[in-house]
Amino acid sequence: MDNSVLIDMLKKMVTIRYFEESIYDVYTRGLMPGLAHLYIGEEAIAVGVCENLKRDDLITSTHRGHGHLIAKGGDLNKMMAEVIGKETGYCKGKGGSMHIADPDLGIIGANGIVAGSIPIAAGLGLASKIKNDGRVIVCFFGEGASNQGAFHEGINMGSLWNLPIVYVCENNLYGISVHQSRAQKIKDVAVRAKSYDIPGEVVDGNDVLAVYDAAKIAVERAKEGLGPTFIECKTYRWGGHHVGDPGTAYRAKEEVDMWKDKCPIKRFKSLLIKERVLSEPEIERLEEKVKKDVDVAVTFAKESPYPLPEEALEDIII
Amino acid sequence: MDNSVLIDMLKKMVTIRYFEESIYDVYTRGLMPGLAHLYIGEEAIAVGVCENLKRDDLITSTHRGHGHLIAKGGDLNKMMAEVIGKETGYCKGKGGSMHIADPDLGIIGANGIVAGSIPIAAGLGLASKIKNDGRVIVCFFGEGASNQGAFHEGINMGSLWNLPIVYVCENNLYGISVHQSRAQKIKDVAVRAKSYDIPGEVVDGNDVLAVYDAAKIAVERAKEGLGPTFIECKTYRWGGHHVGDPGTAYRAKEEVDMWKDKCPIKRFKSLLIKERVLSEPEIERLEEKVKKDVDVAVTFAKESPYPLPEEALEDIII
Amino acid sequence: MREITYAQAISEAIAEEMRLDENVILLGEDVGILGGNFRTTTGLYEEFGEERVLDTPISEAGIVGCALGLAIRGMRPIAEIMFGDFLCLAMDQIVNQVAKIRYMSGGRIRVPLVIRTNIGAGRSSAAQHSQSLHSWFLHTPGIESVMPSSPYEVKGLLKSAIRDDNPVVVFEHKMLYNKKGEVPEKECLIPIGISEVKREGGDVTIVATSSMVGESLELAIQLEKEGISIEVIDLRSLVPMDEETIINSVRKTGRLVLVDEGVTRGGITAEIATMVMEKAFDCLNAPIERVGNENTPIPFSPVLERYVIPNREKIEKAVRKAIK
Amino acid sequence: MREITYAQAISEAIAEEMRLDENVILLGEDVGILGGNFRTTTGLYEEFGEERVLDTPISEAGIVGCALGLAIRGMRPIAEIMFGDFLCLAMDQIVNQVAKIRYMSGGRIRVPLVIRTNIGAGRSSAAQHSQSLHSWFLHTPGIESVMPSSPYEVKGLLKSAIRDDNPVVVFEHKMLYNKKGEVPEKECLIPIGISEVKREGGDVTIVATSSMVGESLELAIQLEKEGISIEVIDLRSLVPMDEETIINSVRKTGRLVLVDEGVTRGGITAEIATMVMEKAFDCLNAPIERVGNENTPIPFSPVLERYVIPNREKIEKAVRKAIK
Numbered sequence A, B: 001m002d003n004s005v006l007i008d009m010l011k012k013m014v015t016i017r018y019f020e021e022s023i024y025d026v027y028t029r030g031l032m033p034g035l036a037h038l039y040i041g042e043e044a045i046a047v048g049v050c051e052n053l054k055r056d057d058l059i060t061s062t063h064r065g066h067g068h069l070i071a072k073g074g075d076l077n078k079m080m081a082e083v084i085g086k087e088t089g090y091c092k093g094k095g096g097s098m099h100i101a102d103p104d105l106g107i108i109g110a111n112g113i114v115a116g117s118i119p120i121a122a123g124l125g126l127a128s129k130i131k132n133d134g135r136v137i138v139c140f141f142g143e144g145a146s147n148q149g150a151f152h153e154g155i156n157m158g159s160l161w162n163l164p165i166v167y168v169c170e171n172n173l174y175g176i177s178v179h180q181s182r183a184q185k186i187k188d189v190a191v192r193a194k195s196y197d198i199p200g201e202v203v204d205g206n207d208v209l210a211v212y213d214a215a216k217i218a219v220e221r222a223k224e225g226l227g228p229t230f231i232e233c234k235t236y237r238w239g240g241h242h243v244g245d246p247g248t249a250y251r252a253k254e255e256v257d258m259w260k261d262k263c264p265i266k267r268f269k270s271l272l273i274k275e276r277v278l279s280e281p282e283i284e285r286l287e288e289k290v291k292k293d294v295d296v297a298v299t300f301a302k303e304s305p306y307p308l309p310e311e312a313l314e315d316i317i318i
Numbered sequence C, D: 001m002r003e004i005t006y007a008q009a010i011s012e013a014i015a016e017e018m019r020l021d022e023n024v025i026l027l028g029e030d031v032g033i034l035g036g037n038f039r040t041t042t043g044l045y046e047e048f049g050e051e052r053v054l055d056t057p058i059s060e061a062g063i064v065g066c067a068l069g070l071a072i073r074g075m076r077p078i079a080e081i082m083f084g085d086f087l088c089l090a091m092d093q094i095v096n097q098v099a100k101i102r103y104m105s106g107g108r109i110r111v112p113l114v115i116r117t118n119i120g121a122g123r124s125s126a127a128q129h130s131q132s133l134h135s136w137f138l139h140t141p142g143i144e145s146v147m148p149s150s151p152y153e154v155k156g157l158l159k160s161a162i163r164d165d166n167p168v169v170v171f172e173h174k175m176l177y178n179k180k181g182e183v184p185e186k187e188c189l190i191p192i193g194i195s196e197v198k199r200e201g202g203d204v205t206i207v208a209t210s211s212m213v214g215e216s217l218e219l220a221i222q223l224e225k226e227g228i229s230i231e232v233i234d235l236r237s238l239v240p241m242d243e244e245t246i247i248n249s250v251r252k253t254g255r256l257v258l259v260d261e262g263v264t265r266g267g268i269t270a271e272i273a274t275m276v277m278e279k280a281f282d283c284l285n286a287p288i289e290r291v292g293n294e295n296t297p298i299p300f301s302p303v304l305e306r307y308v309i310p311n312r313e314k315i316e317k318a319v320r321k322a323i324k
Ligand SMILES: Cc1ncc(C[n+]2csc(CCOP(=O)(O)OP(=O)(O)O)c2C)c(N)n1
Pocket: A063, A064, A112, A113, A114, A141, A142, A143, A144, A145, A146, A170, A172, A174, A175, A176, A241, D029, D058, D060, D082, D086, D089
């Protein structure tokens, strides 16, 4: 793999991490309305997958969407401004964290309905097939989403029509407070791929290269017209379900600590150092740069104006 | 197996056949309002399964429900009266063919919503588990229903909580006009059992003894607290989707004829004769008796009064 | 003028739009090889092939979600939900996704899609195949809806819906599918959001929807003999609603009867009545009358079904009350 | 009297009923170990164990269907749908199954079940977590619904709902969960179907629902200083609706302002307005005023959200218009 790709992946992962930390900071300082669901701990998945995508490939995302959006190239200023409800945000303040979309970058939107985007992904993929334009769709969702009816209906269509879709299940073991084992009997969500006669694979979701490799094969299959692939990435969210949830009522500190030890960024950094792709000082510089970008985004967002109240009546029926 | 069980099964299968033929007759003579979905050709499934049930075990059914209801002991008079909208019908004329229920016999109702009863079955089974009363639930549905979200949500719950449910998928190859292969990529719906970590089995749905045997094991598993079993029965509906559909626009005559050759009743009769359980004249007498019962039901239904119009306002909020 | 059925008018409308714009595609249960459960899509599979006329699995949420994905990609999908009752299975995709994505994205994503479905009892199809659920959509911002009352209306409104850049639900009527009516051979487009005065009159205004328009017109002819002059308005569009045509008529007649097949309680006739009260309070010479379904599910047996659904006699009673 | 929060009143109501009747069980997403996303079920899992307090998979249709199966078996399930917006995912089970099975079976099957969910914007939760969809249920025969406005109301109505032999939807309000109010320590049951005059007045009647009751009461106190005397009715029950209390009040005041947080168009206030017109046409001295959500999804940014949802200023404007 090209060094530039590796460096880009590290940069994206670090960007997600700082972006999310800033969101938490903005939230605790009372600058953010509503809530946000942080992606800290899961960065390797969005990055490993999206590194395989071109600008005009498409993704659908979830309530926990910032990571996917950044990995697909989302603009930090517009994202942060949206998260705090400003006019300069991606959705002019109408959407907020859970509804950010940028169709120009193939970002079809975060989604506040668990599994809500899985049937939509089928339509996006069907359009690729009809137009024969080679655009691949990546559909992200959690293990909790895999118990929704929409999951079943959407993937059945994707498989039936052999659509160029990569289903990426981010198995972070919990749906809010409910452990996977209390919501489904299976251990690997990937076994559900059999229900649709598509390949299903389990990868270490904290190993960005493993994710990258699995996604690469899946994206190639999609482009070759071989239909969808299901990739389950085992991972963990470090924080609570959302910024306001300490995440301690339903899981043991030891469990959280164990997963923090498996930090996908720390691990990838060590690898890059070991493989001499980057030196420690180089990584520090990269991190400084990223921090600055995120800080710029925070400042941009804070200084941006709120929308005018009357704009609430716009952007509906044409 | 006891001869009396074999004879009872033949009798039930023949009853279903004649009942359905009478419905068709009643329909074509303009005596029946609305529509009905006939079970002709699939009799072995309902009978093979329900022969394993006790009176207080429960079933949920579908739009194509007459066979299930008869197999579970449904009263022919009340069924026929309901189908033609009379006061003496199971639901006093409010339900019709698609909504017949008899909770006293554990018949929780046909259902006009494809897959609609699958989540309900989870609740019925959960009640058995909570009450620890050993009542088993059989949940019937078609292969078409297996593409509904409710199928997925319902069975996931059944498996998660280890409920005493037997899922019986009647794969008659079509959902209205759509061949299974045009609605799902898999060939055996039973593979979907893997998604829920429950046993899944394929049986010849036109062989009543094969169905009986598979259901027997499943019912025993349920009673022992081992959770659900998924049984897919391969079969075929001889007629159109409903009484008004010739069923010829979307399938070849040869296909229909081939399946008529595999008639589950003819096949079971031959077996009973071969095994000397019944002689041909005995079977004829049994058929005469059944015919008479069905004729009585038709007469009962025809001669029964319609409900009073104002009754339409009853049986709603208590 | 030539007469065709409502069902034929539907397939003609779809065929014409599919010929004009390759982005128009149709998907739904049994819309392909069978030509539709109500024969509203006959010939389309044969003409346009399975790439553009898709038989789907039995997955209503999937159908609408898939249509939404297509629309986001710039196509113009027409999704059929076989019975209006099955909208219940797709409400999340319709209400939380289709109707909101344009707004939530700050206008960045457009959703030019059509959901074809139906309303109506009268066929002894019982409680799960007879509902008229259109009024929910009046209460759902972000989605348009129309209720064509005749072959002509369904052709013209459906074609407009397909060309519309907003999501539109077309509520057809099961009892109309086999009804014939005049439909011009030439291009026929009816703008969404405009009601039509189908018959002028001075004593009382009837605003009716869907199949109730025909009933109301027949009643108007019948009561004319008694010297009662009824103005009949075909609402045509639920959203946006043409308030002006209604208000103008009420200003003239001072009396209003509202007829719609949904359950009366909480339905569209309440909204129209309230709107009229808000905008023309002083013009009303009598309480507004509502005619609709009784407050029950639709029962199966014909005697029961007839009792709960609206019909000409019930409209007549309401008219007589209004003019008393 | 002691004060507890609305959320506490909910868990207290459930706990009391669970102690009284072992058939009462609770299921929903995160109702167990977490004690509810809005902390409305704290302590229940600990007291009653996982057999009676079930954390479910994220399967709203499954949750309601499962509750229905339990109810058919004679249990009294309480199913929680975490946000009212997610009702959309369970509409088939609610509307086509729960609300109809008693009727379709000719009365043979009873469904004593409760669906707890909520309405309400005001927390910047954006379009998919802020809707107030209760009015749809006014238009759905076969199911009751209530909208408690305070800790006392939620306790009393929820307990009655649990004991009711009909299915009942309890629409809680997100902005009320943390509000405190007086709740008697002794048995507290509020009958379903009865509204309450929360404040008497002579100039104008406000009928309000849910959190709008509190807003209306505050307004009434405020305007009293100007000599405007407002009667405030807490609707409490959507279905069945207590028409009499409303009509009696309007007979007295002649003026009516309706306040409900759902989208105004096609919502419950239209039904109440029309009902009043039908039953007390001659008593109205002014057009009825409606206050509710603008006709848009709920936007995220607080400035936008405030603009579209109802509040005290908007109610005040409507009151002033009504008495002008
Ligand atoms: C249809 C629906 N039901 C419930 C919720 C509430 N909810 C938001 S996130 C969430 C958990 C989702 O779990 P999972 O899919 O594993 O994603 P994760 O949060 O773990 O990333 C739930 C239940 C929702 N937003 N939508």
